[in-house]
Amino acid sequence: MQFALDIQQIEQTCSFKLTWGRQLRLTAKLPYSELLTTRYQTWREAYLKFYGTGLRARVEQGGAGTLPDVDWRARLVQAEAALLSDFHSWLSGAELLPIRSAIAKALAAGAPEHTDDRVDILLTCDSFVLERLPWETWELGTEFGSNKPIRIARSPTNIRAETLPRKRRGRLRILAILGMKLDSTSKPIGKQCNRCPRSRKLPLSVGSGGRNSRI
Numbered sequence: 001m002q003f004a005l006d007i008q009q010i011e012q013t014c015s016f017k018l019t020w021g022r023q024l025r026l027t028a029k030l031p032y033s034e035l036l037t038t039r040y041q042t043w044r045e046a047y048l049k050f051y052g053t054g055l056r057a058r059v060e061q062g063g064a065g066t067l068p069d070v071d072w073r074a075r076l077v078q079a080e081a082a083l084l085s086d087f088h089s090w091l092s093g094a095e096l097l098p099i100r101s102a103i104a105k106a107l108a109a110g111a112p113e114h115t116d117d118r119v120d121i122l123l124t125c126d127s128f129v130l131e132r133l134p135w136e137t138w139e140l141g142t143e144f145g146s147n148k149p150i151r152i153a154r155s156p157t158n159i160r161a162e163t164l165p166r167k168r169r170g171r172l173r174i175l176a177i178l179g180m181k182l183d184s185t186s187k188p189i190g191k192q193c194n195r196c197p198r199s200r201k202l203p204l205s206v207g208s209g210g211r212n213s214r215i
Helices: 034-054 072-091 094-109 186-194
Strands: 002-010 013-020 024-031 119-125 150-154 205-208 211-214
Touching: 002 094, 013 094, 024 094, 034 072, 094 119
Parallel strands: 002 119, 119 150
Antiparallel strands: 002 013, 013 024, 205 211
């Protein structure tokens, strides 16, 4: 099942609109937490410091390196944990309970062995403040006892061109990387590839101890 979640921010209020199925719709309003902005800025500073200077040591004339005075890696880990904690706490408010419940019901109705039962959420944010938040980490369904995965994908606010279906040309090509050692799972994988209709069969070699073995 596919959901569309549209989030708009007007001053300090965030409006959520969830649509799915045949014109089903839920709306909710949630006050924006300024703490999220502070958490994000702290995380961003630690991220830029760690990857900008934290991984590089200063080399003196004598050839000895000097480590940074601040452990930016530790600060980055702490800032990320604080951001995720406050972000999830903000999303767990009672205002969004109907939306979370509707998605959880879709999870409960589906069977994990069927790919058609997966839940996809197309997320649209109209402001940069909201867009930069880690929405992909939203653990929907966990409060209802579901551990099934949910795929969250970003969608642009405006789509001006129609998406045309793309037809595959030629035969299906499969790349299988099995490692450096043959085991009991190698040949079954090769057999599964051969069962694919209209697929291009290529010799598959695996190096082992200086020798190549064909599947």
